[in-house]
Amino acid sequence: MKESGHDRHFGPVSQPPGLVPFGQVYRLVFAASVKDLIRRRRLVFIGLVCILPLLVTAMWRAFGGEHLSAEMFFSNLVSLLYLQLLIYIVALAFGVPTVHDEVEGRTITYLFTRPVSRVAVYAGRLTAVQLLAGSLLALSLVVCFGLMVIGNPGVLDLEFIRVYVNHVLIILFSTIVLTGLFSILGVAFQRPLVWGIVYAFGWEGVVAKVPGRLQTWTLDFHIRNLIMGEEDVQKGLLDTFRHLLTDQAEVSAWVSFAVLTVALVVFVYVGGVLFSRKEYVIN
Amino acid sequence: MNALRSIIRTRGLVQAYGPKIVLRGIDLDVPPGASGLLGPNGAGKSSFLRSILGLVPIREGRAEVLGLDSQRDALAIRRRIGLVPESDCLVPGMNAVEMTAYCGQLVGMARDDALERAHQVLYYVGLGEARYRDLGGYSQGMKQRLKLAQALVHDPDLLLLDEPTNGMDPPGREAILELIRDVSRNKGLHVILSTHLLPDVEETCDQVIVLHEGRVAETRPVAKSIIEAGRVFDVAGRGDFDRLRQLLMDAGHSVEDRDDGLRVTLNGALGVEPILQVAESMGEELELRHLVEAGHSLQDSFMEAVR
Amino acid sequence: MNAPVLECQSLTRWYGQVIGVSTVDCQVGPGVTGLLGLNGAGKSTLFKLMAGQLRPSLGRVLLLGHDLSHHRGLFRWIGFCPEPDALYESMTGREMLVYLLRLQGFDAPESERRAQLALDRTHLADAADRPVAGYSKGMRQKIKLAQALAHDPKVLFLDEPFNGMDPVSRYESMELIRALGREGKTVMVSSHILHEVEEMTSIILLIQNGQILAEGNIREIRDLVERHPHQVRIECEDARRLAVDLLPMEEVLGVKVEAPLRLVVETDRPRRFFGRLPHALLSSGVKVRGFQTLDDDLKSLFEYLVEDAG
């Protein structure tokens, strides 16, 4: 070792300190992320997109009520707008930035210089994002329900409520699954939005329409399959859809549910592990 | 053209954004040569530059740049100045020659003139080798040089620089400061250097203007002002300075500790001899490396002006 | 057993084929150490490696004897002020500090207390409850500084902490950093403004081409650089006569009369020369107004070292 001019002042060696408890970190990151997401402009834009189905509903109320029954209208609305477009847009808009917001904004350094588990950070941010994405869609669906029902109690039968609740649950569940997937892209890629769009409107959009077993490899198939499991609502356009796909793979709704659940668990796990191993070179 | 007595001349300049007054009546005559513009954040430096370039309307008073009224002749003023902005401001997708020539054209040079002149100034700022490379790949130092080139392309009479050495390493800074010195001392360009780095001003400017809370807090020459000729000295060096201090105090002088040495105020005879005698008496255990008349540094008078 | 506060052992880091830092061995102890180097010399990489933000390709970083890449808990002892201008824009200064303090494991009241302390130390108390998006550049740097010191770490890494600060903030922050050094913290600070580094510390670590070029006390390093003789400028009432008197000194390499009242003496043995200079001046009888060493500062030292290293 070189001779050098100043005293090194060697300090005593003690045990290295431990990490901050997982739960505490999770709660803090979750709360901070929710606050941050609410203040972002993104929320307004996506909120505007979520108004689209409400416009259509308003039109149905104004002009189409007598041609199209409430259940049929609603299940068409769900399959055409929510399941084809909105859940992807919302999941992309919230899932991709889960971690990427902090990487791009270069604030991730502040979290990485704390004695915390990165998995806790990831979990906190992911659940915050999922909460927001879910709430936005849920709000849109609740207003939609109101638009259909208020001043129009005739539609409010048991069947309609069953269909409604069922569809809402499926939409929220699939949004959570998709958000988990897209947030992995945000962890792994420099330009995750591009990859997300390619996946959402390329793979999901095209492969899910291909007849045969191939389509069972898309999330879209299983999400749709959950709805298909619903016997009485496959009249309207959905019915036509199914006839187009002559070689519709036969998978039970429960299997699809299991597939999606497993997918969600895998997505969260992979995202968490990737995030805790990944090294971000921030300049 | 007759020589200007002041390149910028303001009288009662008041500037405000809505109800927020940022310049509270500035009377200033900036003499030819290089001037440093200093001031803490929010002192009104940017607002001052904006109003003399005619970018924002003036609330009250008037401002003249190179003899032109900043409100009426804003475009004419901007034809005769070159601005080096603080921020990045270079959009990738061009090389340095295109960029510089483009800026020349924007000022009003003919395309051929601008191209020829672009090569010249790029050589001058030291980008000769890199001038055909896309500026997206430039280092911080190269970007600063290019920003200087685009400001010089039309041979302005007045060069305005906003933090021109930002993010540059020591040799890079030195090179930029050398260029600024050269154009202002040897080529007759007037320079206004707005910066937070007092050493940059010390190395390039003849005088400084300190703004504080929308007013001119001080104008002074850059050269340090001697506190009291032959009586107050700063000494520095190596060896036993504790003993030096003791010996000086024993001899009746007052001694004050400074960051890197002592400040001695002599009691009695003027001149360095009393200090040299004490140093000599200590023999070779003391290495006296600096012995200079103490003065108010730029730092001192800046801090005084804004407190 | 004792261990240095911070120790790098043959630390190496590549980015693909580009080498960032190459077999760096060094130890850093309490007090302020200035990290210097040209742009692209590997300063930032070394900083990030030492602060555990990058994994070494080879070698390791030890903090009080513990390997940084194995114990994430060591971040309790580290404060890091990153160079990029990035903050949680939607939070207020206080919110940001409290959030980051709570992530250090402090409970809510303790975090509030420490946040206030850090705000006071960085002179940000007045702006504490405004969103940081509206901060001036100097305030943004200060809040970065505040989050680095709020949890009372043993080691602080401050990467270009004065960038964009106005002179007042610079002065205040330099005072703060000196104070941290006096408190026994190990502070590593990088800056391009050598003048400021000199005011904060006399101990530097100079990095060039990814390797340590020099470490230690500025003045001692200067005396080691023998290739460049020291130059002393003397102001006096008769430069020529004084030149004649000084030239016979055996330590003097040469004398140059710059002006009738000013001469520059070159010496390659500074210690002896300066020890004998007062006697020489007094016995010459020429009235002297003062003298100063021209290249005794960090700026010249940096130039010489970097130049010689190529």
Add this chain to the structure above:
Amino acid sequence: MPIHDQGYRHWDGEIRQHPLRWWPIAQRGVMAVLPQRKVILLIVLAWLGPLVKGVTLYGKLRATDLLTQVLGDKGAEVGAKFFWGAIDQQGFIVLLFVVLVGSNLIAADRRFKALQLYFSKPLTPLDYILGKLGIVGTFLVLTVWMPVMLLWIFGLMIEPTAEFFGAVWFVPFSLTLYTLLLIAVAGLLILALSAVGQKGVFIAGAWIILFGYGPFQLVILLLRELSGQAFWSLLSVERDLEHVGAWFFGNATDPELHPVASLAVLLVVVAACYAVLRRRIRPVEVVL
């Protein structure tokens, strides 16, 4: 023998600013975009349609016997309407071109804070906007005005009769008028978006929605169908342009709406975009 100073030299040339101060901005912008491969490809694509139209025109005017059988059309029916058809079929290319060329024009300057450079020069915000508009405009002229103009000249060359000339003499005027309107509406709209948004994806998406393609137009048409109210169509900028354009060429397409109403909507759009641009492009930000 003097040694010449290799350092900074003064320049004693004359500064004579172009009477159109925005001209260099437009010129430089076009030169920056033009060499891009995707742009060249798109220009070639844009000329394919008019080329086919040219062949059709020749067929209709000359080889009437043969082609009347194939096309089931009469040569005499070539009139102003034919040229409007040639413009109308460029619609999709226009959409692509404007978004490709325009979306980054101001966004990039804002991202890199290049506005500071522009306004340290003798330029006003209007000069800057006109310059950028000139870039979009050049490409619209290249893909709409020029091919249709050539088509018209071509038509007159193969059918130099007073009858034909009488039917289409006003085409150049209508064409120029329409192109100017298109540049104003589409150009200012994309520039306004480019001045507001930061990400290319967002700008492109908003452009498609606001210009009136995709689900947005679907919703508007549905509203019109269901309500039976024609005014809903006014909400689609793209339909308004089409409506006014057809009117310029002598036959308005929508009998339920007066073209002036569409024109008014377009002028409102232009005014709104200009207002947005003036708000976002302020020289105040030059010195920060």
